[in-house]
Amino acid sequence: MSQPKPQEPMTGNAPPAPADAMKDIVALCKRRGFVFPASEIYGGINGFWDFGPLGVELKNNLRDLWWKHMVTTPPVGPDGAPVQIVGIDSAIIQNPKAWVASGHVGGFSDPMVDCRETKFRYRQDHLIVLKADAHNWIAFHQEASTDDIDRKLKKLGLPVRKTEYERVPLTQVPVSEYSNITGPDAKTKGTLTEPKQFNLMFDSHAGPIKDDANKVYLRPETAQGIFLNFKNVLDSTRVRVPFGIAQIGKAFRNEVTPRNFIFRSREFEQMEMEWFCHGDDAKKWRDFWFSERTKFWQSIGLKSDNLRVRDHDKDELSHYAKEGLGTADIEYRFPFTAPDFGELEGIAHRCDFDLTQHQEHSKQKLEYMDPDDNTKRYIPHVIEPAAGLTRGVLALICEAYTPDPNRPSGVFLDFHPSVAPKKAAILPLMSKGEHPEIATKLYMKVREHYNIDLDVKQNIGKRYARQDEIGTPFCFTIDDQTSADHTVTVRHRNTMKQDRIHLDSVIEYMRTNMNTATGRS
Ligand code: ATP
Numbered sequence: 107m108s109q110p111k112p113q114e115p116m117t118g119n120a121p122p123a124p125a126d127a128m129k130d131i132v133a134l135c136k137r138r139g140f141v142f143p144a145s146e147i148y149g150g151i152n153g154f155w156d157f158g159p160l161g162v163e164l165k166n167n168l169r170d171l172w173w174k175h176m177v178t179t180p181p182v183g184p185d186g187a188p189v190q191i192v193g194i195d196s197a198i199i200q201n202p203k204a205w206v207a208s209g210h211v212g213g214f215s216d217p218m219v220d221c222r223e224t225k226f227r228y229r230q231d232h233l234i235v236l237k238a239d240a241h242n243w244i245a246f247h248q249e250a251s252t253d254d255i256d257r258k259l260k261k262l263g264l265p266v267r268k269t270e271y272e273r274v275p276l277t278q279v280p281v282s283e284y285s286n287i288t289g290p291d292a293k294t295k296g297t298l299t300e301p302k303q304f305n306l307m308f309d310s311h312a313g314p315i316k317d318d319a320n321k322v323y324l325r326p327e328t329a330q331g332i333f334l335n336f337k338n339v340l341d342s343t344r345v346r347v348p349f350g351i352a353q354i355g356k357a358f359r360n361e362v363t364p365r366n367f368i369f370r371s372r373e374f375e376q377m378e379m380e381w382f383c384h385g386d387d388a389k390k391w392r393d394f395w396f397s398e399r400t401k402f403w404q405s406i407g408l409k410s411d412n413l414r415v416r417d418h419d420k421d422e423l424s425h426y427a428k429e430g431l432g433t434a435d436i437e438y439r440f441p442f443t444a445p446d447f448g449e450l451e452g453i454a455h456r457c458d459f460d461l462t463q464h465q466e467h468s469k470q471k472l473e474y475m476d477p478d479d480n481t482k483r484y485i486p487h488v489i490e491p492a493a494g495l496t497r498g499v500l501a502l503i504c505e506a507y508t509p510d511p512n513r514p515s516g517v518f519l520d521f522h523p524s525v526a527p528k529k530a531a532i533l534p535l536m537s538k539g540e541h542p543e544i545a546t547k548l549y550m551k552v553r554e555h556y557n558i559d560l561d562v563k564q565n566i567g568k569r570y571a572r573q574d575e576i577g578t579p580f581c582f583t584i585d586d587q588t589s590a591d592h593t594v595t596v597r598h599r600n601t602m603k604q605d606r607i608h609l610d611s612v613i614e615y616m617r618t619n620m621n622t623a624t625g626r627s
Contacts, residue, residue, distance in 0.1 A: 126253075128441045131507050132367055134517065138576050140164065140503065141368060153364030153372030155496075160576055163527035163557060165375070165499050169354055171406055171524060172377045172493070176352045181398050183348075184390060191350035191379060192343055196331025198356060199312065199322045207467035208330050208460060210307055210323070217301035218362055219276070221289040227362050228290065230301045233276040235287060238264045243286045245276060245298065249366055249443050250290075262288060306359045308372075324358040329490060331355075332380045333460040337472055347474050347486050348383035348391065354495060366442045368496045375495035380456075382474070382486035388455055391489045392431050396453050399491045400436055403450070403498075407522030408505055412439040414447055430455035430487075438501040450501055451493035458485040506577055514567055518599060519577030523620045529556040530580040530616060531573045537563045545584045548594070548609060555613050574599060579620070582612060 135141040139158035143150040157165055175181070176191050183189040205211045217230040233245045236255065242264060246255055256266045279287070285296040292298075308324040311317075325331065332351045339351055354377045364371050383391045396415070403413060418433040433454040437447035462485050465472040476482035506519040523529060532549045534541035542562050549560040559578065561569050566583065573581050581597040588594055592609045598619075607615050 126441075127504075127507060127509075128367070130509075130517070131441070131503060134507075134519075134575060135161070135367075135503065138572075153361055153370075155368050155371055157499075160527040161499070164502065164521075164525060165495060167525045167527070168406070168498050168502065169375075169377065169495055172402070172495070173352070173354065175398075175402050176350070176377075176379050180350070184394055189348070189350065190345050191352050191381075192339060192345060193352045194332060194335055194339065195355065196328070196335060196353060198325050198358075199310075200325065200331065200334060202322055203467060204330055204334055204464070205307065205323050207463040208333075209463070210326060210330075211305075216304060216306060216362075217277075218304040219289075219301050220299045221292050221297050222299060223292040223294060223297040224289065226289070226291050227304075228298075229362050230276050232363070233290065235274050235276050235279055237272040237274070241286050242288075242295075243279075243283075244288050245290050247290055247363070247365070248275075248446070249369070249440075249448060251442055251444060258290075262293075304362065306361065308358045308360050325356075326359050327357050327492070328353045328355045328376045328378045329380060329492065330460070332378070333464055336382070336461060336464075337470065340474070346477055348381065348387065350379050350381040352377075352379040354378075366440065366448075368500050369440060369442070369448065371496065374497070376492060377495050377498075378490065378492045380460075381489040381491075383489065384484065385458065385487040388457075388487045388489060389431055392453065392455050395489050395491050396434060399451060399453060399493070403436060403501075406502070406525050407520075408438065408501060410505065412447075412505060413437070413450075414439075416447070430457040436493075438504070440501070440504055449494075450497060451491060454490045454492065456488040456490050458487050460488065461485045513571070513574060513602065515571035515574045518574035520600060521577035521579075523579045526577050526579055527557070528559045528573070528576060528578045529620075530582060530612075531559040531561055531569070531578050533561055533566060533569050533581055533583045535566060535583060535585040540589050541584045544588055544609070548582065548584070548612060552613055552616075556616060570597065580616060 138160060140161035142156045142158050144154035144156050145151045173193065177193045180189045180191045218227050219230050220227050232248050234248050236244045236246060238244060238259070244258060244262065259266050281300045284298050284300070287298055288295050289298050307326050310322055310324065311320040312322045313320050332353055335351065339345065355375060356373060357376045358373050361370055361372050381391055381395060400415060414437055416435050416437055418435065433452050435449045436451040438450045439447045461472045465485070472485065473483040474486050502521065502525055506521045507517065508520045509517050530552065532545045532552070534545035545560060545562065549558065552558050570581060577599070579599050583595045583597065585595070588609065593606045594609055594612065595604045595606055596615065597604045
């Protein structure tokens with residue numbers, strides 16, 4: 107990713123969460139069971155995270171909504187008919203020849219620069235250089251916030267000028283000029299080395315013998331498993347070009363500097379769809395998927411100014427995209443990238459690169475034969491919407507995070523109800539007697555329809571505060587009046603307003619109010 111060009115953000119009204127909100131967000135995620143550092147009792151492990159009881163619900167909700175949007179109820183195409191997309195779940199470890207063909211063994215290496223002073227290593231394309239004057243240049247992570255930059259400038263005794271200094275990607279600075287640069291964590295100039303290649307794939311060995319013949323790789327993207335099954339899917343289903351194959355699953359990259367919580371980790375999840383079409387139609391489908399994918403993120407709550415779309419610069423294009431229509435990113439303004447944006451999903455025109463490569467390397471025919479004219483054979487082009495599931499979870503949390511000094515929790519999560527881990531909480535006012543009995547009955551009924559919580563103990567204020575912090579849209583409270591007239595209070599997360607409704611209408615009430623339950627939708 108290089109420095110984003112200014113572009114109109116999408117309409118909406120949520121201000122970006124402030125950069126220092128990130129500390130609170132990470133603390134809330136831990137406190138309430140969204141995300142924990144992996145192996146925490148052993149001091150953690152850099153770049154790996156565990157999803158807790160609420161984090162896994164949130165992640166599953168995003169995963170299921172993506173699958174529904176892509177596979178179960180895919181959108182209607184430009185011709186008015188629903189498009190065809192099927193799903194697969196391929197192995198994480200494939201024949202290593204697949205990664206040679208895809209270009210990952212030879213090319214999935216990003217140039218790295220080392221810092222001689224701090225011994226830190228950075229991806230060259232992740233650093234931005236700020237030119238304070240002719241000979242004082244400072245390198246920053248592209249995700250560094252304006253405050254981070256100002257702090258560093260102050261430390262180096264340079265005038266703090268917010269965003270006024272010229273910024274250029276390190277990839278555009280000739281190595282002969284590195285002597286002017288102070289590295290991101292360094293105190294002195296000229297400590298960055300010239301870039302060297304570093305392969306991001308994790309490797310291992312299949313079987314008991316650890317030699318090169320048994321070397322295997324953990325997949326760095328889910329896409330290749332789809333290309334490897336292109337022929338199987340064509341032969342076993344009734345799909346015809348144009349069609350898509352979708353997959354959600356783990357991917358592994360030995361990122362040099364995992365950072366910013368779950369934004370850039372070494373083990374993460376992707377949601378990718380390869381759309382196979384005739385090369386002549388690639389532009390039509392690229393525009394189509396671009397608009398559909400943007401609508402998807404908006405439909406689940408990323409509706410604010412924090413979401414935008416950006417075309418890649420020519421120098422950012424991947425090997426497969428150079429000949430094609432290029433790549434565009436859907437980006438989110440994370441608290442740590444603000445005022446800039448970070449990639450959430452890339453939509454690439456991969457041309458016929460992958461299938462051609464696998465055909466050449468495997469010696470298997472991967473052409474598509476036109477069913478109406480068997481003299482017409484061709485390798486389809488591919489449009490690929492590739493999104494991060496775990497990065498999407500982070501965007502949803504950052505978007506939902508809403509400080510509110512008027513409530514005891516001081517903050518609430520304004521999740522769109524479709525992604526909220528718990529859609530409602532049933533809270534008996536008293537922990538003994540009739541209240542919990544009625545509450546349990548209601549819970550047993552509603553849980554058949556929605557993922558809900560039953561929380562019996564603690565004072566009611568604290569229980570509301572907990573539900574606010576985990577983003578539950580509704581709380582239903584059972585009190586003495588419930589026993590008398592079979593009504594419950596319903597408290598809305600965003601407005602804290604309370605209504606009184608009949609016990610029997612709770613499910614219907616949730617159904618009706620689900621989509622108006624968030625202030626941002
Ligand atoms: P970046 O420029 O941020 O490294 P990329 O362009 O290499 O990302 P892709 O290969 O296009 O990413 O992967 C598709 C999606 O997978 C990205 O848009 C992002 O949401 C997610 N993703 C990629 N790398 C990581 C990572 N290390 N941790 C979490 N999510 C990731």
